[in-house]
Amino acid sequence: MEFDVHEFATRLRLLMDEKNDTVYSLGDSVYLSPGTISKLLNEKLDNPRRRTIESIAIHYQVNPVWLMGLDVERNIDLDRFVKVAILNDARNKRDIEGYEYVRESLHIDFCFHVKDDSMVNARILTNDLIYVRRQSDVESGEIAVVAIDGEVLLKRIYKTNGLFVLKSDNLSNQDERVFTKKEIRAIEILGKVIMFRSMAR
Structure with a gap:
Protein backbone atom coordinates (compact mmCIF):
# COMPACT_ATOMS: atom_id res chain seq x y z
CA MET A 1 0.00 0.00 0.00
CA GLU A 2 1.39 3.39 -1.01
CA PHE A 3 2.72 5.62 1.76
CA ASP A 4 2.78 9.39 1.18
CA VAL A 5 5.41 10.71 3.60
CA HIS A 6 4.45 14.36 3.05
CA GLU A 7 0.70 13.83 3.45
CA PHE A 8 1.29 11.61 6.47
CA ALA A 9 3.31 14.36 8.16
CA THR A 10 0.66 16.96 7.30
CA ARG A 11 -2.18 14.86 8.68
CA LEU A 12 -0.24 13.86 11.78
CA ARG A 13 0.50 17.51 12.54
CA LEU A 14 -3.21 18.32 12.06
CA LEU A 15 -4.23 15.60 14.52
CA MET A 16 -1.66 16.69 17.07
CA ASP A 17 -2.82 20.31 16.81
CA GLU A 18 -6.45 19.25 17.30
CA LYS A 19 -5.55 17.41 20.51
CA ASN A 20 -2.87 19.90 21.64
CA ASP A 21 -0.36 17.06 21.60
CA THR A 22 3.40 17.48 21.67
CA VAL A 23 5.99 14.98 20.51
CA TYR A 24 6.34 14.05 24.18
CA SER A 25 2.66 13.55 25.01
CA LEU A 26 2.02 11.60 21.81
CA GLY A 27 5.15 9.53 22.34
CA ASP A 28 4.03 8.63 25.86
CA SER A 29 0.58 7.62 24.61
CA VAL A 30 1.73 5.36 21.78
CA TYR A 31 5.08 4.23 23.24
CA LEU A 32 7.29 5.93 20.68
CA SER A 33 10.24 8.18 21.36
CA PRO A 34 9.88 11.97 20.86
CA GLY A 35 12.68 11.66 18.32
CA THR A 36 10.65 9.21 16.25
CA ILE A 37 7.61 11.52 16.31
CA SER A 38 9.85 14.40 15.20
CA LYS A 39 11.21 12.34 12.31
CA LEU A 40 7.66 11.54 11.19
CA LEU A 41 6.65 15.20 11.35
CA ASN A 42 9.76 16.31 9.47
CA GLU A 43 9.41 13.64 6.77
CA LYS A 44 12.65 11.95 7.82
CA LEU A 45 11.12 8.49 8.21
CA ASP A 46 9.77 7.31 4.87
CA ASN A 47 9.05 3.70 5.81
CA PRO A 48 7.57 3.53 9.33
CA ARG A 49 6.43 0.19 10.66
CA ARG A 50 2.81 -0.77 10.20
CA ARG A 51 2.35 -0.96 13.98
CA THR A 52 3.67 2.60 14.33
CA ILE A 53 1.08 3.92 11.88
CA GLU A 54 -1.69 1.82 13.40
CA SER A 55 -0.92 2.88 16.98
CA ILE A 56 -1.00 6.57 16.08
CA ALA A 57 -4.20 6.11 14.06
CA ILE A 58 -5.96 4.31 16.89
CA HIS A 59 -4.82 6.93 19.39
CA TYR A 60 -6.53 9.61 17.30
CA GLN A 61 -9.38 7.30 16.24
CA VAL A 62 -8.74 7.77 12.55
CA ASN A 63 -8.39 5.36 9.65
CA PRO A 64 -4.71 4.29 9.37
CA VAL A 65 -5.04 4.23 5.58
CA TRP A 66 -6.22 7.86 5.67
CA LEU A 67 -3.26 8.73 7.90
CA MET A 68 -0.92 7.19 5.32
CA GLY A 69 -2.08 9.85 2.87
CA LEU A 70 -4.68 8.03 0.80
CA ASP A 71 -8.01 9.54 -0.24
CA VAL A 72 -10.32 7.49 1.99
CA GLU A 73 -12.67 8.12 4.91
CA ARG A 74 -10.91 9.69 7.90
CA ASN A 75 -12.95 7.99 10.63
CA ILE A 76 -12.22 4.49 11.94
CA ASP A 77 -14.53 1.74 13.15
CA LEU A 78 -13.17 1.02 16.63
CA ASP A 79 -15.49 -1.98 16.92
CA ARG A 80 -12.81 -3.96 15.07
CA PHE A 81 -10.33 -3.26 17.87
CA VAL A 82 -10.15 -4.30 21.51
CA LYS A 83 -8.51 -2.63 24.47
CA VAL A 84 -5.67 -4.73 25.90
CA ALA A 85 -3.79 -4.09 29.14
CA ILE A 86 -0.05 -3.45 29.20
CA LEU A 87 1.06 -5.28 32.34
CA ASN A 88 4.01 -4.45 34.55
CA ASP A 89 3.99 -8.07 35.72
CA ALA A 90 2.75 -10.71 33.27
CA ARG A 91 1.51 -12.82 36.21
CA ASN A 92 -0.68 -10.08 37.66
CA LYS A 93 -3.65 -8.96 35.55
CA ARG A 94 -4.28 -6.03 37.89
CA ASP A 95 -0.77 -4.55 37.68
CA ILE A 96 -1.56 -2.37 34.67
CA GLU A 97 0.84 0.16 33.18
CA GLY A 98 -1.40 1.31 30.34
CA TYR A 99 -3.48 0.08 27.42
CA GLU A 100 -3.14 -0.73 23.72
CA TYR A 101 -5.83 -1.07 21.06
CA VAL A 102 -5.23 -4.13 18.89
CA ARG A 103 -7.18 -5.85 16.16
CA GLU A 104 -9.70 -8.24 17.68
CA SER A 105 -8.81 -10.92 15.13
CA LEU A 106 -5.29 -11.23 16.61
CA HIS A 107 -6.67 -12.56 19.92
CA ILE A 108 -4.14 -10.68 22.06
CA ASP A 109 -4.72 -10.99 25.81
CA PHE A 110 -2.03 -8.72 27.24
CA CYS A 111 1.12 -6.78 26.42
CA PHE A 112 4.23 -5.96 28.37
CA HIS A 113 7.63 -4.36 27.92
CA VAL A 114 10.62 -6.66 27.54
CA LYS A 115 12.88 -6.44 30.58
CA ASP A 116 16.15 -7.77 29.12
CA ASP A 117 18.07 -8.54 25.93
CA SER A 118 17.50 -12.31 25.91
CA MET A 119 15.73 -12.17 22.52
CA VAL A 120 17.95 -9.65 20.75
CA ASN A 121 18.73 -12.01 17.85
CA ALA A 122 14.99 -12.40 17.28
CA ARG A 123 15.03 -8.57 16.91
CA ILE A 124 13.18 -8.17 20.23
CA LEU A 125 15.09 -5.62 22.29
CA THR A 126 14.92 -4.36 25.86
CA ASN A 127 11.79 -2.23 26.40
CA ASP A 128 10.12 -3.41 23.18
CA LEU A 129 6.39 -4.03 23.58
CA ILE A 130 5.34 -7.63 23.06
CA TYR A 131 1.80 -8.83 22.40
CA VAL A 132 0.86 -12.09 24.09
CA ARG A 133 -1.94 -14.62 23.73
CA ARG A 134 -2.60 -16.47 26.99
CA GLN A 135 -2.12 -20.21 26.59
CA SER A 136 -0.58 -22.91 28.74
CA ASP A 137 1.46 -24.56 25.99
CA VAL A 138 3.26 -23.63 22.76
CA GLU A 139 4.73 -25.47 19.80
CA SER A 140 8.42 -26.34 19.79
CA GLY A 141 10.47 -23.40 18.52
CA GLU A 142 7.95 -20.71 19.48
CA ILE A 143 8.67 -17.77 21.80
CA ALA A 144 6.76 -17.75 25.06
CA VAL A 145 6.46 -15.84 28.30
CA VAL A 146 7.25 -18.24 31.14
CA ALA A 147 7.41 -18.03 34.92
CA ILE A 148 10.04 -20.00 36.84
CA ASP A 149 10.58 -19.66 40.59
CA GLY A 150 8.78 -16.33 40.64
CA GLU A 151 10.77 -14.92 37.71
CA VAL A 152 9.10 -13.98 34.41
CA LEU A 153 11.23 -14.77 31.36
CA LEU A 154 10.98 -14.48 27.59
CA LYS A 155 12.33 -17.67 26.02
CA ARG A 156 12.17 -19.79 22.91
CA ILE A 157 10.90 -23.23 23.86
CA TYR A 158 12.11 -26.50 22.38
CA LYS A 159 10.73 -29.96 23.08
CA THR A 160 13.07 -32.77 22.18
CA ASN A 161 13.82 -36.31 23.37
CA ASP A 175 21.30 -18.92 28.30
CA GLU A 176 19.81 -22.41 28.09
CA ARG A 177 17.77 -24.19 30.72
CA VAL A 178 16.92 -27.88 30.36
CA PHE A 179 14.08 -29.59 32.23
CA THR A 180 13.10 -33.25 32.37
CA LYS A 181 9.47 -34.37 32.32
CA LYS A 182 9.44 -34.45 36.12
CA GLU A 183 10.85 -30.94 36.34
CA ILE A 184 8.42 -29.38 33.86
CA ARG A 185 5.96 -28.69 36.67
CA ALA A 186 8.31 -25.92 37.82
CA ILE A 187 7.55 -24.03 34.59
CA GLU A 188 4.38 -22.03 34.00
CA ILE A 189 3.79 -20.92 30.43
CA LEU A 190 1.92 -17.62 30.62
CA GLY A 191 1.40 -17.20 26.89
CA LYS A 192 2.71 -17.20 23.35
CA VAL A 193 4.29 -14.10 21.82
CA ILE A 194 2.24 -13.17 18.76
CA MET A 195 4.10 -10.04 17.71
CA PHE A 196 6.15 -7.17 19.08
CA ARG A 197 6.62 -3.46 18.52
CA SER A 198 10.09 -1.99 18.56
CA MET A 199 10.48 1.08 20.74
CA ALA A 200 13.28 2.29 18.46
CA ARG A 201 10.61 3.90 16.26
Missing part, protein backbone atom coordinates in the same frame (compact mmCIF):
# COMPACT_ATOMS: atom_id res chain seq x y z
CA GLY A 162 11.54 -35.94 26.35
CA LEU A 163 13.26 -32.74 27.44
CA PHE A 164 11.88 -29.22 27.74
CA VAL A 165 14.49 -26.62 26.74
CA LEU A 166 14.25 -22.86 27.31
CA LYS A 167 16.70 -20.85 25.21
CA SER A 168 17.57 -17.21 24.74
CA ASP A 169 18.02 -15.76 21.26
CA ASN A 170 21.17 -13.85 22.11
CA LEU A 171 24.49 -14.98 20.66
CA SER A 172 26.44 -13.10 23.32
CA ASN A 173 24.46 -14.67 26.17
CA GLN A 174 23.25 -18.11 25.16
